[in-house]
Amino acid sequence: MSSENQHHLPTSTAYDLWSTVYDTDGNVLQQLDDKYIATHLPPLITPGNTIIELGCGTGRNTLKLAELGAHVLAVDNSRGMLDKLEAKILENKDLKDRVEVFVVDLNTFLAVSDGGDEDGFKTAVEEKKNNISGVVSTLVLEHLTLSTFFSVVSNILPPSGWLLLTNMHWEMGAISSAGFNDPTSGKKVKPVSMNHTKDEILAEAEKWGFVVDGGVEEEGIRDLEHAKGFGRRAEKWVGVLMHFGVVFRKV
Numbered sequence: 001m002s003s004e005n006q007h008h009l010p011t012s013t014a015y016d017l018w019s020t021v022y023d024t025d026g027n028v029l030q031q032l033d034d035k036y037i038a039t040h041l042p043p044l045i046t047p048g049n050t051i052i053e054l055g056c057g058t059g060r061n062t063l064k065l066a067e068l069g070a071h072v073l074a075v076d077n078s079r080g081m082l083d084k085l086e087a088k089i090l091e092n093k094d095l096k097d098r099v100e101v102f103v104v105d106l107n108t109f110l111a112v113s114d115g116g117d118e119d120g121f122k123t124a125v126e127e128k129k130n131n132i133s134g135v136v137s138t139l140v141l142e143h144l145t146l147s148t149f150f151s152v153v154s155n156i157l158p159p160s161g162w163l164l165l166t167n168m169h170w171e172m173g174a175i176s177s178a179g180f181n182d183p184t185s186g187k188k189v190k191p192v193s194m195n196h197t198k199d200e201i202l203a204e205a206e207k208w209g210f211v212v213d214g215g216v217e218e219e220g221i222r223d224l225e226h227a228k229g230f231g232r233r234a235e236k237w238v239g240v241l242m243h244f245g246v247v248f249r250k251v
């Protein structure tokens, strides 16, 4: 469904377009995510272990994982977003050796055998299964049903592995969804998006054998003073919880 000023597109098409400005458009949610990741990711990483990143995008967090010494299996279904990631790792041989990139659609991954990247990813997971310690997925969950997401994680993560999950907060999701202003068309481009509440997420996680390890952290822009640290786009979000992060363990 599209209107004069909004263009609703399939998720991978929307992100192919968004990839041109994704790293530079001053997204407040990404900045809140950076803060959560800076605190919670490093203690989870053992150098040399394999981490799977679902919906890695342009590699905002893939590079952090590789810099912490992890071997990363990075998947996404937007070729445009992955092109940006691949350009970044090409510049650095150490990181290139630590990151394997696959074009995978998480919606069809478990059902499909395509003879291509999806099979390549399944093979890599099988080969590395004794070395996989965690799954990272940041700001992706709003594009998937909860059962799709947790079924994939449950399939690829060995018992006692961890899942670091962040997403748009349900309070922000009730009044907004992912999207960007396309400088080419002048329209707001919107991928497929669904709002998931805390209770729904925790209930689905439990169904697939995941328990919260620590707590669920909820963050937003507290006041105008706080907004100043996040650029001009932050003011409109004062008082709204925008981001949540949680670490689960698979039991």
Ligand SMILES: C[S@@+](CC[C@H](N)C(=O)[O-])C[C@H]1O[C@@H](n2cnc3c(N)ncnc32)[C@H](O)[C@@H]1O
Residues within 6 Å of the ligand: 011, 012, 015, 030, 033, 054, 055, 056, 057, 058, 059, 060, 061, 075, 076, 077, 078, 081, 104, 105, 106, 107, 137, 138, 139, 140, 143, 144, 178
């Ligand atoms: C908001 S971006 C987040 C990218 C990155 N994780 C980050 O935090 O910057 C959401 C990403 O999820 C990916 N994505 C959405 N639906 C997907 C699906 N069904 N399969 C694979 N990737 C998907 C998009 O292509 C996009 O790169």
